[in-house]
Amino acid sequence: MRILIVTAGTRGDVAPFTGLGRRLQDAGHRVALAAHHRFAGLVRDCGLEYRALPGDPVELTRARTAAPSPESAREVFAAFLDELGDGVLTAAASGTDVLLTAFGPAPLSRLVAEGLGIPSAGVYLAPGVPTREFPPPGWPDAGQMSPAGNFTAGRTVLARTDALYADVLRRLRTRLDLPDRAARAAGPPDDWPVCHGFSPAVVPRPADWPSNVHVTGYWWPERPPGWQPPDPLVDFLGAGPPPVFIGFGSMTPADERLQDVVTAAVKRAGVRAVVQSGWAGLAPAGDDILPVGDLPHDWLFPRTAAVVHHAGAGTTAAGLRAGVPAAAVPVLVDQPFWAARLHHLGVAPRPLPMPELTAATLAAALRSCLDRPSYRDRAKDLAHRIATEDGAAAVLTVTARLQHERG
Structure with a gap:
């Protein structure tokens, strides 16, 4: 057929x-x-x-x-x-x-x-x-x-x-x-x-x-056959504790303010971060930040401590599959729905809509994901259920x- x-x-x-x-x-x-x-x-x-x-x-x-x-x-x-x-x-x-x-x-x-x-x-x-x-x-x-x-x-x-x-x-x-x-x-x-x-x-x-x-x-995205993680990413992951992931997918246009917010939030939260450029063209600099392009989330997310994303359906699913806490920064369309759902499920703090995003609010959301064990415990439980x-x-x-x- x-x-x-x-x-x-x-x-x-x-x-x-x-x-x-x-x-x-x-x-x-x-x-x-x-x-x-x-x-x-x-x-x-x-x-x-x-x-x-x-x-x-x-x-x-x-x-x-x-x-x-x-x-x-x-x-x-x-x-x-x-x-x-x-x-x-x-x-x-x-x-x-x-x-x-x-x-x-x-x-x-x-x-x-x-x-x-x-x-x-x-x-x-x-x-x-x-x-x-x-x-x-x-x-x-x-x-x-x-x-x-x-x-x-x-x-x-x-x-x-x-x-x-x-x-x-x-x-x-x-x-x-x-x-x-x-x-x-x-x-x-x-x-x-x-x-x-x-x-x-x-x-x-x-x-x-x-x-x-x-x-x-x-329905999980297919990983292209033969895909291998780039060496800089492998080296970064091996050089310290699990980083957080930050990426806003295809929903955010180029925005210099957003890049400054991400850079400052990572420093304020005291974390290492893998930052996906996306449509926003994010490329923050710093010893504890690695900018990347498109990568299979099913490979990367399980190697992170938490994921910050725009709460698109696919990225939300990938974070749940990986069993890691999330900080949702919805922009439009169905994203507020998925962001609210993550909070309701107990795997994420309250959604942080893009207009409310500052270095302080993003850093606080990151620390909440990392400092409250209940978020990770609930995320792991959901991941086990989804896997069946x-x-x-x-x-x-x-x-x-x-x-x-x-x-």
Whole structure:
């Protein structure tokens, strides 16, 4: 069976699907992963077929930030979605029996699958189905919601997504020669299968989710074969006690203030640090600091004393897998959700939103991670539970069912 996984966005939106794709491929399927061109090497290095999606998330972020008005920013994003819709169609038309889609491109992927007569399912890295048990990731004032308010907020997010994609979906329908759909409730059909790639020990499956919506356990990024840690990193790790990791992934633009904050916080906390440059281009200097580029978190994090990160879904998962305490510095989208979850689980102090980040607050968060044994004890306990899960197994079951229903 030819399976296409469609994802869009940053590295954190791509890496978990390399592991899921390899697992599907090891089960005998032919797997392609459609993503932006800057991730072509990552996909191919992991042994999967790469199919290109247009656009660059870095350039999109820069263009939206530089837009002179909110209307201009919306126009930039609308143009991005137009190109992305064409890209999803081209990728799927290149030979696909089952289409699996991340949350971001899901409206495009579902419509393309419908037009091509291909069964599809969602593979989401964060909760994407409304529930009364918690508000949707990214919802403001999330701590003040009633059960009814949580559910309404989830439906509102789906309705806003439908509105955001409306124009490109209308054009895709015409291109696919599909009839206009009558008005319906927001979001996908009620029976559309969705697999959520996170641990039920981290986010228990809500009791009000329908039976076609699953919480599977994590899908771990595939480490490229033959990867070896760079010598400077090995030397740094061996030269003293375990360092902390500090990295803000793809969410933070270049910011000289942030570099100064990190440098001062490391000194004030009295720790050694491995600092990942990320989109912020961090390169702090100091005898106790080692700047690095992209590295497999599954290798590095178990060798650290704590991890400071932006609370993206993938980095959050990697820290939990490693069994180390975290200090979460959320920026936007689903990151406040995961940051709050880490604190609720007892593996992290209270979240430190990026606008509140100073050398003093970051140093205090680091010392809290290191000086309170309960954070590490709880992190180790969660890591043991997560290690028993097989997140890809449920996706294999869903794809087999879709293939059977297709005949």
